[in-house]
Amino acid sequence: MNKPYVYITRKLPEDQIKPFKDDWEIGMWESETEPVDKETLKKEARRADGLLTMLTEKIDEELLNDVPNLKVIANMAVGYDNVNVEAAENKGIIVTNTPDVLTDTTADLAFGILMAAARRIVEAADYIRDNKWDNWSPLLLAGSDIHHKKLGIVGMGRIGQAVARRAKGFDMEVAYYNRSRKYEVEEEGLAVYESFENLISTSDFVMSLVPLTNETEHLFNGDVFRKMKKEAIFINASRGKTMDEKALYEAVKGGEIKGAGLDVFEEEPISSDHPLLTLKEIVCVPHIGSASKETREKMMNLSLQNIQSVLKDEEPKTPVH
Numbered sequence: 269m270n271k272p273y274v275y276i277t278r279k280l281p282e283d284q285i286k287p288f289k290d291d292w293e294i295g296m297w298e299s300e301t302e303p304v305d306k307e308t309l310k311k312e313a314r315r316a317d318g319l320l321t322m323l324t325e326k327i328d329e330e331l332l333n334d335v336p337n338l339k340v341i342a343n344m345a346v347g348y349d350n351v352n353v354e355a356a357e358n359k360g361i362i363v364t365n366t367p368d369v370l371t372d373t374t375a376d377l378a379f380g381i382l383m384a385a386a387r388r389i390v391e392a393a394d395y396i397r398d399n400k401w402d403n404w405s406p407l408l409l410a411g412s413d414i415h416h417k418k419l420g421i422v423g424m425g426r427i428g429q430a431v432a433r434r435a436k437g438f439d440m441e442v443a444y445y446n447r448s449r450k451y452e453v454e455e456e457g458l459a460v461y462e463s464f465e466n467l468i469s470t471s472d473f474v475m476s477l478v479p480l481t482n483e484t485e486h487l488f489n490g491d492v493f494r495k496m497k498k499e500a501i502f503i504n505a506s507r508g509k510t511m512d513e514k515a516l517y518e519a520v521k522g523g524e525i526k527g528a529g530l531d532v533f534e535e536e537p538i539s540s541d542h543p544l545l546t547l548k549e550i551v552c553v554p555h556i557g558s559a560s561k562e563t564r565e566k567m568m569n570l571s572l573q574n575i576q577s578v579l580k581d582e583e584p585k586t587p588v589h
């Protein structure tokens with residue numbers, strides 16, 4: 269019997285794929301850093317029984333119209349807004365993601381950019397690098413406190429809850445808004461539920477941890493930034509399109525809010541001439557939420573295991589629905 273063909277859209281380490289080589293014929297995009305081009309992806313998908321994709325690949329209906337053998341798309345991310353799941357499911361293709369294994373790592377980064385924005389850590393490091401440090405002075409690079417301040421988390425899922433745990437360790441007051449109530453979170457004393465309106469207008473830090481969907485696109489818009497406190501800092505560690513980037517720029521520039529910490533952007537990657545980078549109150553990092561070596565290895569392995577299960581007619585560990 270022919271071995272199933274699995275195409276991987278980025279170069280993964282040999283030790284990750286080795287265990288699967290006896291069972292599959294494997295094709296892999298040659299670059300670790302550049303995403304696969306559309307034509308190659310189309311051609312490979314036409315032949316593949318399984319696809320292992322990154323969040324940089326758009327798996328749309330057009331592509332899914334010409335995939336006669338495809339049984340599984342394993343997206344190496346917990347977010348799957350890059351995949352048209354409905355179109356895939358209509359064709360009987362299973363879509364999987366990588367929840368849980370990246371929760372704590374992403375929460376660490378989200379809390380890290382919150383701290384960096386509040387305490388001006390990046391600006392302060394640049395200050396020394398730019399040879400500006402002449403003296404200690406009482407208000408030199410004075411930022412905002414984190415402890416005993418209020419954090420409002422929008423999207424109280426796995427990562428939201430992990431961030432709330434970190435915030436509790438910093439003696440923060442934590443509130444959340446989520447489309448469904450999370451009673452277990454409230455019973456644990458991790459966070460109190462608030463309406464979206466109340467949360468955004470009373471929090472010192474507002475953090476987006478909602479998936480990108482039709483309902484959450486531009487959830488954080490000009491109106492919302494205007495309702496926030498003037499001292500508020502906005503953190504986005506979910507998807508860039510949950511915020512209106514132009515409105516955020518205007519809000520920080522116009523002093524409607526104090527600053528922001530961003531791991532994600534509306535169109536990625538951004539380059540050094542992006543307007544957000546002209547504001548020192550905004551800390552930008554390049555979508556590195558889950559980027560620890562340990563966690564990225566777990567995400568690779570979980571994606572490969574998911575493909576293995578589907579190709580063996582078994583339930584994958586983490587299907588998206």
Ligand code: NAP
Nearest residue numbers: 347374423424425426427446447448479483505506557558
């Ligand atoms: P999750 O456990 O599914 O949590 C998402 C939460 O958002 C759920 O509680 C969900 O509520 C809620 N939600 C969905 N739509 C909503 C809406 N319209 N209004 C209010 N709340 C809504 O997912 P997760 O593992 O925490 O990951 C969250 C997101 O983070 C991912 O989707 C991904 O986009 C992003 N992410 C980013 C990075 C990074 O590198 N920056 C890394 C990992 C993940 P229900 O319980 O009602 O469904």
Ligand code: GLV
Nearest residue numbers: 344345346347558
């Ligand atoms: C990363 O952004 C993910 O969704 O896993």
Ligand code: GLV
Nearest residue numbers: 404405406407408
């Ligand atoms: C600062 O370094 C202090 O000692 O307060």
